Amino acid sequence: MPKRTSHEESACPVARPLDVLGDGWTLLIVRDAFDGLRRFGQFQKNLGLAKNILSARLANLVANGVFELTPAADGSPYQEYRLTEKGRALFPVVTALRQWGEQYFFTGDEPRARLVDRAAGAPVARVEVRASDGRVLGPDDTEVLLP
Amino acid sequence: MPKRTSHEESACPVARPLDVLGDGWTLLIVRDAFDGLRRFGQFQKNLGLAKNILSARLANLVANGVFELTPAADGSPYQEYRLTEKGRALFPVVTALRQWGEQYFFTGDEPRARLVDRAAGAPVARVEVRASDGRVLGPDDTEVLLP
DNA sequence: CAGCGTGGTTGCAAAGTGCTACCGCGTTAC
DNA sequence: GTAACGCGGTAGCACTTTGCAACCACGCTG
Numbered sequence: 001m002p003k004r005t006s007h008e009e010s011a012c013p014v015a016r017p018l019d020v021l022g023d024g025w026t027l028l029i030v031r032d033a034f035d036g037l038r039r040f041g042q043f044q045k046n047l048g049l050a051k052n053i054l055s056a057r058l059a060n061l062v063a064n065g066v067f068e069l070t071p072a073a074d075g076s077p078y079q080e081y082r083l084t085e086k087g088r089a090l091f092p093v094v095t096a097l098r099q100w101g102e103q104y105f106f107t108g109d110e111p112r113a114r115l116v117d118r119a120a121g122a123p124v125a126r127v128e129v130r131a132s133d134g135r136v137l138g139p140d141d142t143e144v145l146l147p
Numbered sequence: 148m149p150k151r152t153s154h155e156e157s158a159c160p161v162a163r164p165l166d167v168l169g170d171g172w173t174l175l176i177v178r179d180a181f182d183g184l185r186r187f188g189q190f191q192k193n194l195g196l197a198k199n200i201l202s203a204r205l206a207n208l209v210a211n212g213v214f215e216l217t218p219a220a221d222g223s224p225y226q227e228y229r230l231t232e233k234g235r236a237l238f239p240v241v242t243a244l245r246q247w248g249e250q251y252f253f254t255g256d257e258p259r260a261r262l263v264d265r266a267a268g269a270p271v272a273r274v275e276v277r278a279s280d281g282r283v284l285g286p287d288d289t290e291v292l293l294p
Numbered sequence: 295c296a297g298c299g300t301g302g303t304t305g306c307a308a309a310g311t312g313c314t315a316c317c318g319c320g321t322t323a324c
Numbered sequence: 325g326t327a328a329c330g331c332g333g334t335a336g337c338a339c340t341t342t343g344c345a346a347c348c349a350c351g352c353t354g
Contacts, residue, residue, distance in 0.1 A: 128274075
């Protein structure tokens with residue numbers, strides 16, 4: 001996590017999420033949660049990170065309302081980490097990142113995990129930025145207006 | 148940057164991008180580049196981060212093909228950092244993150260920067276994950292198929 | 295009650311971050 | 325012509341974070 005002293009209260013809505021997500025592990029934890037993982041041990045095993053780090057990340061995500069700690073869904077006497085609505089709202093972020101990774105970090109024939117629409121079994125469409133009338137927008141078609 | 152020893156060659160396309168972007172500052176640099184910033188000093192002044200850190204981040208981004216270092220566009224004898232095609236492809240990622248920040252990190256009346264479609268002057272639409280036939284998909288409507 | 299699985303916390307070495315000072319280069323000021 | 329200045333860095337060093345390993349608490353199981 002960077003320090004970002006003077007930008008803590010930045011009016012730019014990109015900066016604040018990065019205080020929560022701006023860590024290499026955090027979005028991987030969220031991705032695993034989208035894949036159905038719920039328990040501390042599942043995350044730890046799947047990601048292979050140290051338990052103290054995972055503990056700190058999960059605590060931070062709970063404190064920021066991305067996960068909530070609910071008392072067991074199956075019979076087990078433990079707790080599980082579930083995505084909140086706010087956490088599920090990260091789905092386009094993770095998916096856009098995934099597609100960027102697919103396009104630029106894999107060679108053509110390299111095996112990769114694919115994200116598919118469960119109903120159709122077909123890959124999901126590319127995530128695009130669109131105008132309110134549906135036109136696809138690139139970086140140069142937009143501008144940021146300050147308050 | 149996390150270590151991610153055994154996941155360096157992960158088949159999950161979310162993990163690899165995070166080796167490049169998984170730092171709190173990196174996406175802010177990219178965001179600033181979308182806003183038109185090109186020069187070392189512009190980034191440094193706008194973000195307020197130490198020059199050695201910025202230097203390291205930019206070098207990493209150049210090494211990973213997100214920026215390219217081109218020899219001056221105006222008359223100045225310096226170089227500038229320009230987004231490559233790969234870098235511009237991060238637009239949906241940054242925009243999705245921005246919208247998440249807008250929705251969950253600002254109270255209703257708090258002043259915030261807004262991203263608008265230059266042609267219409269209207270805010271851009273919400274970034275959504277869609278199936279190939281256009282249906283909007285949530286996290287539970289999709290699954291990851293391993294290779 | 296001995297052992298085991300789960301979900302952590304604690305210590306400590308190593309790595310990364312960030313502040314400050316300095317450096318090299320080209321341009322301007324005098 | 326040389327002194328000062330802006331730009332784009334690098335170097336030194338204190339401080340923080342990361343991550344491995346060891347330990348701990350709790351509930352269940354045999």
